[in-house]
Amino acid sequence: xxxxxxxxxxxxxxxxxxxxxxxxxxxxxxxxxxxxxxxxxxxxxxxxxxxxxxxxxxxxxxxxxxxxxxxxxxxxxxxxxxxxxxxxxxxxxxxxxxxxxxxxxxxxxxxxxxxxxxxxxxxxxxxxxxxxxxxxxxxxxxxxxxxxxxxxxxxxxxxxxxxxxxxxxxxxxxxxxxxxxxxxxxxxxxxxxxxxxxxxxxxxxxxxxxxxxxxxxxxxxxxxxxxxxxxxxxxxxxxxxxxxxxxxxxxxxxxxxxxxxxxxxxxxxxxxxxxxxxxxxxxxxxxxxxxxxxxxxxxxxxxxxxxxxxxxxxxxxxxxxxxxxxxxxxxxxxxxxxxxxxxxxxxxxxxxxxxxxxxxxxxxxxxxxxxxxxxxxxxxxxxxxxxxxxxxxxxxxxxxxxxxxxxxxxxxxxxxxxxxxxxxxxxxxxxxxxxxxxxxxxxxxxxxxxxxxxxxxxxxxxxxxxxxxxxxxxxxxxxxxxxxxxxxxxxxxxxxxxxxxxxxxxxxxxxxxxxxxxxxxxxxxxxxxxxxxx
Numbered sequence: 368x369x370x371x372x373x374x375x376x377x378x379x380x381x382x383x384x385x386x387x388x389x390x391x392x393x394x395x396x397x398x399x400x401x402x403x404x405x406x407x408x409x410x411x412x413x414x415x416x417x418x419x420x421x422x423x424x425x426x427x428x429x430x431x432x433x434x435x436x437x438x439x440x441x442x443x444x445x446x447x448x449x450x451x452x453x454x455x456x457x458x459x460x461x462x463x464x465x466x467x468x469x470x471x472x473x474x475x476x477x478x479x480x481x482x483x484x485x486x487x488x489x490x491x492x493x494x495x496x497x498x499x500x501x502x503x504x505x506x507x508x509x510x511x512x513x514x515x516x517x518x519x520x521x522x523x524x525x526x527x528x529x530x531x532x533x534x535x536x537x538x539x540x541x542x543x544x545x546x547x548x549x550x551x552x553x554x555x556x557x558x559x560x561x562x563x564x565x566x567x568x569x570x571x572x573x574x575x576x577x578x579x580x581x582x583x584x585x586x587x588x589x590x591x592x593x594x595x596x597x598x599x600x601x602x603x604x605x606x607x608x609x610x611x612x613x614x615x616x617x618x619x620x621x622x623x624x625x626x627x628x629x630x631x632x633x634x635x636x637x638x639x640x641x642x643x644x645x646x647x648x649x650x651x652x653x654x655x656x657x658x659x660x661x662x663x664x665x666x667x668x669x670x671x672x673x674x675x676x677x678x679x680x681x682x683x684x685x686x687x688x689x690x691x692x693x694x695x696x697x698x699x700x701x702x703x704x705x706x707x708x709x710x711x712x713x714x715x716x717x718x719x720x721x722x723x724x725x726x727x728x729x730x731x732x733x734x735x736x737x738x739x740x741x742x743x744x745x746x747x748x749x750x751x752x753x754x755x756x757x758x759x760x761x762x763x764x765x766x767x768x769x770x771x772x773x774x775x776x777x778x779x780x781x782x783x784x785x786x787x788x789x790x791x792x793x794x795x796x797x798x799x800x801x802x803x804x805x806x807x808x809x810x811x812x813x814x815x816x817x818x819x820x821x822x823x824x825x826x827x828x829x830x831x832x833x834x835x836x837x838x839x840x841x842x843x844x845x846x847x848x849x850x851x852x853x854x855x856x857x858x859x860x861x862x863x864x865x866x867x868x869x870x871x872x873x874x875x876x877x878x879x880x881x882x883x884x885x886x887x888x889x890x891x892x893x894x895x896x897x898x899x900x901x
Contacts, residue, residue, distance in 0.1 A: 379422025382415065382487045382538075384494040389502070392430035398506060402544040404703065405516070409503040409542040413495055416524070417485045419534040426495050428502060431541065437526045441533040447523030448580035449478035452702040454545075455500050455507050455515040463500050463507055466742070468493055470645050475519060478577040483532035484521050492519065496540055508544050516545040516703065548704040557710020557723035558699070560614055561593040562682055564604035568613060568640075575612070575640040582642075583616065590615075598713055600699075602682075605640060609682040612640050617699030617707065618647040621685065622731045624693040629672040632731065636677045646700040650735050651675050664734035673731065682714060689719045696729035697721050706736040 392410045399407055408431045415426040442448050451471045456464045472489035479486065496517060500507075507515040519540045523533025566589045569575025574582055589601050600615030611619055612635055623631040632654055637643050654673045656662045663669045688694035697709035710724035722729060728736060 377420075379419070380424075382423040382426070382491045384426065384491040384498075386425040387495065387498065388425050388427040389498075390427065390429040391502070398544065402508075402513070402546055404545045404548055405543050407543060409506040409515075409544075411499060411503050412542075413499045413538075413540040415495075415538045417487075417536040417538070419485075423485075423487065428495075428499055434537065434539065436522075436524060436537065439526045439528055440523065441525045441527075442522035444528065445523070445530065445533075446579070446581040447482040447484055447533045448520070449475065449482060449484065450518055450520040450578055450580065451475045451478075452578075453496075453517035453519070454702060455517060455542075457507055457509050463504050465497075465500075467645055467649070468496070470648075471519075474578060474643065474645075475521070478579055479521055481574060481577045482523070482579060484523055485534070485536050487521075487538065492538070499540055499542065503542055506542060506544055508546075510546075513544065513546045516543050517541075518543070545703070548707070556725060556727035557708040557721065558600060558614075559598045559711050559713070560600050560602040560709055561596060561598035561713040562602040562604055562609075562715075563589050563593070564606075564609055564682075567605055568601075568603040570605065571639060573640065576637065576642060578642060586615075593713075596713065602712055604682055611635055611680045611682060611685065613642070614699040614709065616642075617701040617704055618642070618644045619680075619699055619709075620647075620650070620697070621680070621688070621694060622696035622729065623688055624695055625674075629674065630695070630731065631674050631676060633676045633678065633680050635680050644701055646702055646705065646739070649739065650700055650706070651677075653735060653738055654731075664731075665737050666730050666734050685712070686714060686719060689721070694721065696723060696732055698723070698728065698732040700735075705739055706732050708732055 395410050396407075410431060411428050412431045413426060413428050414434070416424045418424075436442070451474065453468060453471050454466055456466070458464045469489070472493050475492075476486070476489055496519065500515070500517070503515075517540065519538070521536055521538045524535045524537050525531070525533035526535075566585070568586055569582060586601060586603075593599075593601055600617075602614050602619070603612045604610065605612050613619055618634060618641065620632055620634045623633060625631055632651075634647065634651070635641055653662070653664065654675050657664045657667065657669075658672045658674065660669065664673075667673070685694070685697075697712070699707045699709060701707075706728065708723035708728045709721060711721060712719045723732075727733075
């Protein structure tokens with residue numbers, strides 16, 4: 368009997384940032400002065416689709432608008448939907464900055480894998496997100512306590528109703544300016560929680576450790592019932608021993624006074640029922656760094672030790688700490704809220720009233736919030752103490768607002784002890800768009816000023832073509848891309864150059880084609896028709 372040979376699998380296209388297509392909006396939106404979280408979206412969004420036969424399509428940045436998805440798509444029926452929460456900030460010189468974005472990409476990969484969605488290139492997606500932020504950079508608020516929230520999302524789009532993993536997907540990223548997540552009414556300065564154990568947010572072996580849409584919807588009804596009783600969020604309990612898991616969608620931490628005068632900071636462990644929050648991780652690292660004398664948190668004596676514990680914490684144990692008077696603080700942490708004080712907890716028909724109810728954040732919570740704001744508002748050089756902060760640093764870091772409470776401005780970095788090594792890569796700068804100069808054609812549409820920095824860059828390339836004075840190591844020719852059929856930008860790097868050729872035509876958008884060439888000391892230029900010459 369003849370042996371049948373199976374045809375080799377064709378390799379599908381990976382997510383490739385160099386194939387980026389950009390269609391800019393013809394009309395730009397007005398930016399609200401006091402945006403409510405998630406209510407207003409920026410001018411553009413990133414969209415890219417995946418099909419099992421071809422792989423990832425060319426990424427496209429286009430005006431924000433509705434998506435076209437088949438009604439039978441699995442995202443509507445079986446919820447293979449994952450997302451991330453990130454933030455962009457203003458640096459001291461006005462540059463856009465991201466906070467630990469690679470960890471967001473790693474978590475998004477784990478979440479997509481958990482619901483069997485197609486894999487993607489983390490570095491490519493992060494690069495595309497940077498380009499989107501660069502285009503909509505004007506949406507990054509400069510008001511203290513306000514940021515640009517970033518929501519990368521992947522949904523399954525398989526159109527068959529059979530119960531199976533989705534082999535097709537849609538990846539999109541939207542941006543929204545965001546202010547304080549919680550609004551505090553009356554005299555209370557802390558968020559009220561209702562401890563709930565009858566309804567559960569997650570369970571052992573489930574999906575609580577991943578950022579999936581299906582984890583949030585079951586909490587909507589308990590949240591509504593809690594609001595009717597005067598509570599803002601749910602403190603989720605699990606099991607007969609009433610183990611604490613999360614506070615709403617935040618990670619939960621408490622501060623307990625020790626007999627020796629030091630402090631215990633306790634948070635539930637990452638046992639699969641709790642989302643491994645990046646803010647949680649950063650707070651624990653900062654607390655450990657203070658105890659190890661690698662840094663000193665503001666407002667806390669250097670001699671005071673802060674012992675972190677990732678262990679099971681039950682509601683009866685929390686009530687016992689409160690009755691004994693050793694429970695000093697309780698707060699929730701997360702990307703959207705940063706650090707939010709917990710004022711009171713409804714439990715078995717009574718309220719455990721915490722000090723945060725009247726004073727807001729305590730010493731530890733305030734120190735963590737202040738240091739996180741400090742890290743988000745300084746440049747990498749200033750963070751390492753290599754140069755003094757600019758006047759813009761002092762202006763932007765003067766106050767950091769949360770829940771209508773103000774904290775003092777961070778100290779000058781040169782006056783602070785050296786920060787631990789892990790803090791230096793916390794943020795990634797996004798290149799600021801170059802501004803038009805007299806050498807360019809007059810461009811009446813102000814939106815075109817962003818065209819000079821929307822293309823993908825690699826370790827041997829940058830994208831600053833068409834506008835302004837080129838940065839060091841760049842050779843850039845061309846007039847406004849609006850008037851040319853194509854343009855070329857080149858950066859010389861170690862004897863090699865990467866060539867970006869951009870084709871512009873009405874209704875077709877901008878498609879980027881890249882290629883490598885080896886050259887010596889030659890005269891490189893571009894003709895007025897956009898063709899390359901030597």
